Amino acid sequence: MVSGYQVYQQNQHSSLSKGKLLIAVFDGMIRFLNQGISAIEGRDIITAHNKIIRVQEILGELQACIDPVNLEMAANLEMIYEYCYSQLIEANLKKDKEILVEVKSLITELGDGFKQAQAV
Secondary structure (H helix, E strand, C coil), X not given: CXXXXXXXXXXXXXXXXXXXXXXXXXXXXXXXXXXXXHHHHCXXXXXXXXXXXXXXXXXXXXXHCCCCCCHHHHHHHHHHHHHHHHHHHHHHHHCCHHHXXXXXXXXXXXXXXXXXXXXX
16 A cells, blocks of 8 residues: 555656756665665665665666767766676675775766756
8 A cells, every 4th residue: 555655755756857856866876875885884784785786776777768869978877877886786795885985976976967967
């Protein structure tokens, strides 16, 4: 059964512009990465795994949605997403928080770039 809060959340996200939705996606990845880092620190391997997998799923969706209109930008995004994805696999196998910190830094930088572009 879907709660009223879940319906509210779904409606809130479905009414966002593409730019704001993209920013929300990046904010979500950062939140999941922080949760994964905390889980590794707390030796909660299952939660760490689940949070890392969630970020991988989001990156996979972002890769599928890359707009090839600007081929150079699309290629750069593809490389960054692929790098982050492969780093997440390694972080998950090793439960290495330092790798997650690196990925978080890259995701934060990309998200900040999208935020700046949205503000223009």
